Amino acid sequence: MAKADNLIWIDMEMTGLDPDLHRIIEIATVVTDGQLNIIAEGPVLVVHQPDDHLSLMDDWCVQQHGSSGLTAKVRKSLITEKQAEAETIAFLSQYIEPGQSPMCGNTIGQDRRFLYRYMPDLERFFHYRSIDVSTLKELARRWQPELLDGITKTSSHQALADIYESIDELRYYREHFIQLSLPASKKMPTPKKSKQAKTE
Template sequence: MTGLNPESDRIIEIAVLITNGNLDLVDEVGCHYVVKTDKQALDNMGEWCVNQHGKSGLTQEAIDSPHSPLEVAARVLAYIKKWVPEQRTGVLAGNSVHADAMFLRAKGPDSEGLIKGIWSDIMEHLHYRIVDVSTVKELCWRWYPDVARRYKEQVAKESTHRALDDIRGSIAELKFYRDSMFK
């Protein structure tokens, strides 16, 4: 995303990995796109995004991407429907995933008149519930601080803040909490 405001910022990268109820991937490859983004939107990013997306290469990839937002939204929805054909059964999950949900639900035109609602079909297909791994992490620090420290020391990796890496990290983290706390 170019920032954290779904009214003024944009999705510039999106990835999907689908798991079963045991957190096993049903498709190892997943779905990943960098969205074509105009330079003006990227120039309006805040300092954190400029630094992080510049360092990771995402800014340049967004400029060079051949994939329009409309195309990406349609392809992502098709991918989800391929693996989760029944509406309202797939659950959006990840770290701080409420922010992703806000962007996917956003309606109305952006600064160029592009309708943001193109992403909302994805949320319409998914269940209304979400699994926010960050919530589990916060509870772990409060209720099982030894487990939280063990995760940080043994499992946690420095985030690249790239979509596919973040999802893989969230799955690994949730598996750790499941195996450590939810026995």
């Protein structure tokens, strides 16, 4: 499979949901091929943030990142946002050219918002399109809700573990939800020409 078909999966932990107020504290990446086979696991980087940023965490973040040990790691980390961005780009550049891969993950639009604000070079490394596994989750919930019973998620809110869960979840939807081949009798109809189209 061509290198251009490789997919970049990303997940981050933040101090909250608002990029105008909160900051990135952990970032991880994984590269797969187009068939979701793992090619390489990127560095898991804990980003230092001073206490004035950590103090803005809401109760959920305080509890979650405190119990996981991430808050303590953030305080001890010497890695800046720029360093984390540069190291991640250096890793990804080994496996795919800039602008090729959609941004892949769960609720990935949120990650893109933070990247755009705090790691713009990394945000630009991705194609503007996204592969958001949560889209399939929402469609399954509405069209075939019993499928969701087959998905096991720990929701550890640790960046690397969350990526692997997202990849596994997409594999599950590919097997049980997405129709990969279209029956010959159900080919998409040829679009009708507009009545307003001019004839020469």
